[in-house]
Each structure stands twice: as structure tokens, then as C-alpha cells.
Amino acid sequence: MEKFLTDEKLVIVGAAGMIGSNMAQTALVMHLSSNLCLYDIFSPEGVAEELRHCAFGGSKITATTSVEEAFKDAKYIISSGGAPRKDGMTREDLLAGNAGVAKELGQNIKKYCPDVKHVVIIFNPADITGLVTLLYAGLKPSQLTTLAALDSTRLQSALAKHFGVMQCAVKNCCTFGGHGEQMAVFASPVTIEGTPLLDIIGTGKAVNGKTLSKDEWEAMKKAVTQGGSAIIKLRGRSSFQSPAYVSVEMMAAAMGGAEFAWPAGCYADTAKYNHIMMAMPTVITKNGTYRKDFVGTDEEMASLDASYKHLCDLRDQVIGMGVLPPVDKWGEINPNLK
């Protein structure tokens, strides 16, 4: 019998969906918790049955549509449980809808499992839904992270393909700030087989016989920011395997497994970036999430500033909708965000 990282209760929110059901399976394969609860507003019993038929043996798998039952005694929560964007919905409709879902999630955490240890949020826009959940759950910033690594892993994958090397030969890929077209891609820390990427772009210097022109780099960055829609085009459906897998890796780290060193979305409280959740240099460990300093060129820091501004605008929209109170009132709801 394999050992689990913990016997404390792990809840997958949105477990009946494609992402949630994959998370649940991945969590069992990776031995996260012997006590796995599947929760969804649609019955996740079919998913639970499939997982029982995998015969993981030492794990207890429960399924429920009751949030009270699900969250009671929960110590770890991963939520993929937002509404997907439907035909005719505007971006703002989606934002309002999922911000509302996040508020309820946070309130339920506060009500039913205020002693939860770590929460990972992945429903879109995760920078906002994570922030809203954090506020209403009353948790410390180090206890809640959002999935923000996929832009960085996509950059790693694109560079590995271009140079014809293994992905593990491409190190320190990171994108910070918001997700999507507003992300800030940091090239300066990246090395390909030990050679700094900045020594390669537009210099004619080759690694594994391949150069990278400035135009190719710009095209690659653009492709990375559109990584999600590329999957839809290739596969006819939104990506679900990579968000599920990577968020389970994040949670494994919070439980004491291998540290997670890709960027995570977390609450920023520096002098320059604050009252926002965004992708930062982080390490998730059993003792919480550590935030590290940004290190980048002036150009990279400027693109991070732009990304931050974009996120603040988005946050202010949600404040305008009334889902979040004004920033100076946050401490009344969650003293950890004073």
C-alpha cells in the first residue's frame, strides 16, 4: 500500500467536470490524501464510482452535492468550480458570474472550514476569483494560491520545441502578473542548456544548431499568451489535463510533497504591487507560500507594471459591481489583508 501525503480531507470543488474529475484522479495517483471528497452542484457520484473502480485501495472517496457535508473538516481545497463562458456571454458577464461564485466559495470556507490549511483556485479569471475567495474566506495570503504556471510551462515547451531540446534543459521560464495577453514574459532568467536566452535572441548565437531571431521570439511570446485558444483549435475543447495536473502539483507541495517552484498566483503586498492577486516568483511548501523578489530587465519590469495596472482595473470593475468592497474596507472582512 502506498503512503499518502496526508490523511486530512482534500475536497475537489467542481469534481463532476472535466478538470475536476481529472484533478481527483491525479490526486489519487499522486497519493495526496487518503480522504478525498468530490463536491459539485451536479452529482459527482459517477466520477467517484470510476475512481473506486481504479482500486486505489487505502483511500476513502466520498461524493456529495452538499457544500456543508463537503467542507466539514476540510483541510485542503482545490476549486475548478466556476461557470464556463457560454454563447452570447460577454467577458463582463463571466467576470460577474465567477466573482459571485468565488464570494460564495470564500463565505462557505469561513463558515464550514475556517481551519483549512491551503486552497488552490483555478477558475477564470483566477487572479480575481482567487482574490475574492481569499477576502471572504478570511485566510492568510500564504494559504491561498491560484493556477498561474501554465503560461510559464507553455513558454518552456515552446522553447524546447524550437531548439529541439528536452523541456528540462530549458530552465527558469516565468511569466508574471496577469494571465493571457496581459502577462509579462520574463526572458532574462531563462537558460537553454545553460546558455542565457538573452544571449540568444537576435544575436545569431545558436544552441543545438538553432538560432532565435527577435521576430521569432515575439511570435513565440504571442503564441504563449494564446496557449489556451491554441488547445481549443487543436483539440476542439478547452484544455483540462494541464490545469488539473499542475494544480494538483501545487496542492501536493502545500501538503509536504515536492516544492512547487513555478510561478503561482498569490496575494501581492509589496510597496509597488498590492491589494491584488497575480503571478509572482513563489515557492509553495508545507509551511505556506513564499514570495520572492522580482528580478528582471527594465523592459520586463515595465511590462509587469502594465500587467499589474490591467489587473487593478479588473479588480476595480469587480468593486464597481459590488462583489468586492473598496480596498480600504478589506481589513474589516479579512484582517489578514489590512
Add this chain to the structure above:
Amino acid sequence: MEKFLTDEKLVIVGAAGMIGSNMAQTALVMHLSSNLCLYDIFSPEGVAEELRHCAFGGSKITATTSVEEAFKDAKYIISSGGAPRKDGMTREDLLAGNAGVAKELGQNIKKYCPDVKHVVIIFNPADITGLVTLLYAGLKPSQLTTLAALDSTRLQSALAKHFGVMQCAVKNCCTFGGHGEQMAVFASPVTIEGTPLLDIIGTGKAVNGKTLSKDEWEAMKKAVTQGGSAIIKLRGRSSFQSPAYVSVEMMAAAMGGAEFAWPAGCYADTAKYNHIMMAMPTVITKNGTYRKDFVGTDEEMASLDASYKHLCDLRDQVIGMGVLPPVDKWGEINPNLK
């Protein structure tokens, strides 16, 4: 960096589908091979991209629609690549279609990778598609297995639920022969928390405060044989997580990972059961598949005989279709089946 069980090429056939894409992810999470090839007649590039975005690091992931490219140098193959049953198709149409797919698969193995070490087949009816593949691939019986464990794991899960115990407290669940309503459920080896199941059924003897009447047991067996359709009812789609996971476990065993001791479908060559592929008492190891003796009550052996007869009828239908030659000609195509 995690170590893989092998650096030899593992091919997932049908990798663009729900089962195949889950297999591919599971194989990477479980570190089966650092050299994973996704093959499908529909492009599996979207799945490959998702897996690259998981950043497994030390693995090379390729995707192709060319069987020649996929099978070249392949040492391990898992195939979920059959056609699903469509509206208006009879059972015979499906049988003819998938038996034809299996023949082509076997011929391709012989042509492009005769040195393959192990093949796992899971497309339906797997007893037949496995047999057809084995014949045309020219492999030894110990080199090819079919997924047959899900009936046994479903029985384990049903018993664990009934008695309110962990699944690992229910031991030696096994169903042999064919899959579905013709399977032979062997109760005699089963123990619940150490108590033999036969001492419990209809005796009033309780485990964990629960008894099991003869009627309850009959209903449970019937439910287990219909486990697949129960998932469709619960989930609105065929099961894909459990077949994917369990078949990857089988392959991990063949690569030298933990031995797989649930029943596997394999070629029967005993005096009583022969020229057939069916679920048998087996152990899959790095050195091949070992077949053990059947141990059961007279009643259980009689139900196995009935299941065997059903499978022989199905095989003879496929011989009638011309996809398989008559039994006495098999040795001309595959000397290992003389």
C-alpha cells in the same frame, strides 16, 4: 527529476480520445517511459501539447497520425483505439468493425515493431480484439494482455460500500472468463476484513455490523456485471478514467513496476480452456504474464465453463466473418499459438 521505469518507447494508440489521452497523462504521472508517443488517426497534437504544458521535464512526447512513425522502435503499446458503437449499429457490426481494427493493429505490430515487449489491449470486445491482435502480431501469449480487471475492482468497490469498510479490506475479488453479463464471479477466494465471503452470504454472519443475504449478493453480482452502463447513467458518458488508469497499471507491471495481480485477459492454453483469450488468474511482471490455476467451487467452475462457451461462440462468429482463420490454421500465422 523523477526516474522513469524505462526509456524505451511507449505508444498510446487512440491517444486523441478520452481513454487514450487519460492513459497518456497517467503514464507520465506514474513515470512509465521517458519516450512517449501518441498515435491516433485523428491528430493527437492537442493532447501532446497539454501534456507538454504539464512540464513533466525529462520526457519526450511525440504525436503522430502515421502508424509507421508511431510503431517504429516501439517496445510497449497500449491500445484503446477501437471504434465506439454508434446509433443503429448492431453488436455484430461493432464486433466486425473492431475485429478488423485489431487485425490491422496486429499486422502493423508484426510489420513495424516485431520486437515489441508487451501490448495491452482495451477496446471492446477486448477478449476478441486481444485474441485477433495476438494472432496477427505473432507475439507470445505472455506478451499481450487485455483489460479485464474492472469487473473485479467493481466487485471490490461494491462489497466495500456494502460493509462500510475500506476497499483494501476486501481481498481477492476476481471475476474470470468473459466480460459483462457472461462473466464468472468467484466468491470463494474473497475475504472481508479477513472473514471469507462464503461464510457471510446468507448466513447472517456480520462484518462491521453488516450481513449479506443471498438476494443482496445476487443483486450485487448483477450490478457488477452492469458496472459500465451504471457509469453511463450516472455520468452521461462511458467510463474512461478507470479503464485508462488500470491499463496503465498493467503496463507499468510489464515494465518492471509493481506487479499487477488483478485478473488480466490473456491467452488460455490449458486442456480445458484453449484457443481463446479470457480473464484468468494472472500476475503481470517484467518477465511476462504468469497464468495461475483456477480455484473455485463447482458452481463457480460451472459458471466459468458457461462464460468460456460464450467466448468460443463469439470467436467462432469472428472466424465465420473471415477475420480469424479456423483454429487449426492459427499456427501458420503465429507459431506461438500452435
